[in-house]
Amino acid sequence: MKKTTFLKAALGAAMLFSASLSAHAEDVLAKVKAAGTLKVGTETAFAPFDYIDAGEHAGLNVDLFAEIGKELGVKIEWVALPWEGVLPGLEAGKFDVVAGPATITKARLERYRFTVPIAEATVAILKKAGAPISKPEDIAGKAVGVGKATAQLAQLTEFSATLPTKVDIREYPAFNDAYADMAAGRIVAVANSLPNIAFVAKQRNGAFEVVLPPFGKKTYFGFIGTKDADHASLVDAIDAALLKMKADGRMAKLQEKWFGQKFDTPDAVKDPAF
Template identity: 45%
Template sequence: MRLGQRAFARMAIGLCVGVFLAHAGAADLLDKVKEKKLLTLGTEAQFAPFESMENGKIVGYSTDLLALVMQDLPGVKADRKDVPFQAILPGLAARKFDFIVTSVTVTKERDDKFAFTLPIAEATVAVLKRSDNAAVQKPDDLSGKVVGSQAGSAQLKVAREFDQKLKSQGKPGLKEIREYTSFDEAYADLAAGRLDAVTQSLSNLGPLVKARPDVFSVVQPAIGPKTYYAWVGRKDADSASLVKLFSDGIAKANTGGQMSQLQTKWFGFTMSVPADHLPKPEM
């Protein structure tokens, strides 16, 4: 039995409408951000020189780098939410913000759950001590000492792994590992003599030691594997194009020389980071 021309036309129109609606419903996170002209970002603004507060505004290396990336989102406003680091990744997973623009160390566990951009800086962990503490000359001297780091951080993980390494060598290991909400609190306790050392990334420690050489110094060599900081999105199809936009912007800043300029401005030195891939995390 043949369909009449009118019935066939109705079917064709219905099919076209269905295809249109399917495409309309396929808008991803980047499309929605462009439509709303608003990008909500999670940031921990207590991580100088990457992110810190100055006169009520978030400033630092990531702020300047973000401004370069946002050139590819004309008309879109970046709304940065300052939250404790411990709430950053859970907040992203819970969709409290669209993306994370704060310095997150890439680890195996995090890489399994989230989508990282290309690296923005090196994050290899070293030891910070008081300059007048002659008892700590090398990392192994921390055996029997009290060490602090930020709760939930990769730097804390490195401290724990270093403690196990010392014990495996027949040494007492660290006397205690104290956890802090922010690194600024750990630095204050170190300066006051309540800690013997803090585990933190070299890129953060360089500017700190330069600003306060009479108080702090770095113990060589580094105690962690070579790692990187990156920004983070959700690991799903909805977020894929937004993550790519950020990675593309970071790559452009890296190869164009702007990233090196910003590193010199905020760290006082440059770091060579890959512009075409994110190295597989070693920890």
């Protein structure tokens, strides 16, 4: 074969391979748009992001994905399950993306792709009103609830190791279970992200109180997708929608609606605090 003929053949093969990869990478987004539905996995016990209000799914994530759906031209189909089953469900292909949201960490970035951050996730303490806790260090030796398999658990464990007496950490499948135990006096406090506990304290009308300052490192919440090429275009499209919402003020309005304040979040988190 002449050199020029070989080069042309090689170039043609490379172009076909590249085109094949490109089409393959667009499969999930194309399928979502063809079906007209984006399947979103989440738990519904993480107020104010996702929770059940008078029998209806409500929260910041519901509002955000409604806007994402408009930008992508699709409807949102929610798939609810306990948090410990959400990420395995994503990997098993039961849905296209996870709302959650989840704290963006180094370990998670190695396995998943996160979207544009949607809020801060710094960890703080929520106590039962009247409990003798005036600062985070006062939880030493006390029973404190936290979500099972969460970044909040990792930070609480790390913080506990710095105290003179380790915290009696109680893990719960859902934060609502922890709040119920705190109301019943079985634990004295719950560790969760500041946006979550500020919302819960407001909803409980003085029964619970937020302990400031937060003790966790400054972290952020994001939605979760897989890192494979099939899903890249879908997460790219969700990122574009979220950035558009940041630019036109829709995200700030929704943050103020659900948290009572807006957060100055980065457009991406490439080097998380932990």
